[in-house]
Amino acid sequence: MRYISTRGGASPQGFTDILLEGLAADGGLYVPETYPALNEDRLAALRALSYPALAFEILSLYADDLPAEDLRAMLGRVYNARVFGSEEVTPVRTLEPGLHLLRLSNGPTLAFKDVAMQLLGQLFEYVLARRGGALNILGATSGDTGSSAEHAMRGKARIRVFMLSPHRRMSPFQAAQMYALDEPNIFNIAIRGVFDDCQDIVKALGGDLEFKAACRIGAVNSINWARIAAQIVYYFKAYFAVAREVGEPLAFAVPTGNFGNVLAGYIARRMGLPVGRLILATNENDVLDEFFRTGRYRVRAASQVHATSSPSMDISKASNFERYVFDLTDRDGAALRSLWEGVDQRGLLDLSGGDHRRRIQATGLVSGASSHAERLATIRRIWNDHGVMVDTHTADGIKVGLERRPQGMPLVCLETAQPAKFAATIREALGRDPERPPGYEGLEARPQRFDLLEADAQAVKAFIRARAG
Numbered sequence: 058m059r060y061i062s063t064r065g066g067a068s069p070q071g072f073t074d075i076l077l078e079g080l081a082a083d084g085g086l087y088v089p090e091t092y093p094a095l096n097e098d099r100l101a102a103l104r105a106l107s108y109p110a111l112a113f114e115i116l117s118l119y120a121d122d123l124p125a126e127d128l129r130a131m132l133g134r135v136y137n138a139r140v141f142g143s144e145e146v147t148p149v150r151t152l153e154p155g156l157h158l159l160r161l162s163n164g165p166t167l168a169f170k171d172v173a174m175q176l177l178g179q180l181f182e183y184v185l186a187r188r189g190g191a192l193n194i195l196g197a198t199s200g201d202t203g204s205s206a207e208h209a210m211r212g213k214a215r216i217r218v219f220m221l222s223p224h225r226r227m228s229p230f231q232a233a234q235m236y237a238l239d240e241p242n243i244f245n246i247a248i249r250g251v252f253d254d255c256q257d258i259v260k261a262l263g264g265d266l267e268f269k270a271a272c273r274i275g276a277v278n279s280i281n282w283a284r285i286a287a288q289i290v291y292y293f294k295a296y297f298a299v300a301r302e303v304g305e306p307l308a309f310a311v312p313t314g315n316f317g318n319v320l321a322g323y324i325a326r327r328m329g330l331p332v333g334r335l336i337l338a339t340n341e342n343d344v345l346d347e348f349f350r351t352g353r354y355r356v357r358a359a360s361q362v363h364a365t366s367s368p369s370m371d372i373s374k375a376s377n378f379e380r381y382v383f384d385l386t387d388r389d390g391a392a393l394r395s396l397w398e399g400v401d402q403r404g405l406l407d408l409s410g411g412d413h414r415r416r417i418q419a420t421g422l423v424s425g426a427s428s429h430a431e432r433l434a435t436i437r438r439i440w441n442d443h444g445v446m447v448d449t450h451t452a453d454g455i456k457v458g459l460e461r462r463p464q465g466m467p468l469v470c471l472e473t474a475q476p477a478k479f480a481a482t483i484r485e486a487l488g489r490d491p492e493r494p495p496g497y498e499g500l501e502a503r504p505q506r507f508d509l510l511e512a513d514a515q516a517v518k519a520f521i522r523a524r525a526g
């Protein structure tokens with residue numbers, strides 16, 4: 058499998074070549090040249106496989122430049138009960154007939170990002186060991202990404218992590234998950250500022266090519282193709298767990314921020330999985346809901362981003378969206394490039410005219426948005442009716458999923474985090490503390506370790522230069 062850039066200006070490369078890269082050289086995102094298609098017989102043959110065996114069947118299509126035994130070994134080390142709490146890895150819980158919860162958040166940091174990030178840790182270590190050299194991962198987080206990356210990369214030779222987070226602006230649980238890590242290769246940099254300040258610093262340093270090359274800077278943000286590929290697997294796993302027979306269409310509801318998770322579902326559908334409808338849910342930051350309702354993608358200014366009680370979906374633009382739009386243009390790099398000039402210059406992409414609406418519909422995606430009040434009501438309702446506590450992001454997905462599911466089609470709602478991460482809102486909804494899985498008791502009381510810096514790119518640069526591997 059070779060990978061091309063959405064903007065048509067980079068030469069095709071293999072999986073391991075793009076693994077450590079962020080953007081392609083022409084500013085686009087890497088996508089596979091084609092989506093491999095699986096027919097019904099092939100799907101039926103995958104049905105009974107364990108998670109790591111299924112992951113091998115899917116991922117070996119995309120990572121075909123890795124020796125099969127090596128890929129199998131990495132998948133076996135990641136997708137097991139020791140890391141994810143059960144052999145199923147992503148178990149399905151049925152709330153009532155036709156309504157299911159796909160539990161993706163049983164990894165080390167209790168958010169779905171672990172499913173892909175744990176594999177990324179293995180892949181990075183593997184490729185660096187073969188090629189030699191070191192990698193310094195630079196990122197910014199508002200909560201879930203940073204802890205997931207740190208827990209995936211901890212203790213890895215050749216890898217150091219420099220993670221910027223907004224000082225005192227994460228939930229106490231999220232902060233503790235990062236700052237209580239005591240690992241020599243993990244550097245937590247708390248910035249006096251907000252998340253956008255952290256992101257701006259990462260962007261500024263990313264544009265400094267001399268620094269990037271000298272310090273061998275890499276990224277683990279959600280545009281990384283390997284993360285998307287790893288997320289395709291659990292759509293198959295959930296489908297096989299829920300569908301009565303291969304061929305029956307299912308609907309999936311996906312709480313969405315940067316369009317990574319739902320993109321993986323879209324690709325599963327392109328590969329032939331009978332996904333009847335993909336239901337994308339946003340919170341009050343509804344840039345994507347607006348697009349799927351109107352065909353107009355209107356990027357928000359940072360000052361217009363609402364700080365919500367589902368904070369991992371608080372985005373101004375969706376970084377993976379370009380991969381989806383590339384397909385809407387029939388994979389025309391030149392057309393995509395001119396559309397993104399419009400995004401960069403006017404903050405607008407307009408696909409409301411012509412035959413675009415029909416094309417968008419044909420991809421199976423629909424959308425809706427959820428407010429704070431609706432989030433609370435959904436958390437209450439799922440607790441009262443089913444005795445199950447869901448987190449705020451998952452609640453957004455359930456709320457929109459129930460509204461937009463086709464009548465009679467079974468609905469699978471993706472659980473993207475555990476309620477323990479967002480205790481304050483759970484208390485507001487239910488008047489009680491969230492359940493906390495074993496092993497996380499007293500997390501916030503553990504000693505914390507971080508460096509506090511001003512929101513100043515030069516200061517961060519000097520910090521990294523002095524400590525890069």
Ligand SMILES: *Cc1c(COP(=O)(O)O)cnc(C)c1O
Nearest residue numbers: 201314315316317318369473474
């Ligand atoms: C990251 C995250 C999301 C959004 O996922 P995307 O892939 O960015 O769309 C939703 N919920 C939780 C809990 C997250 O951590």
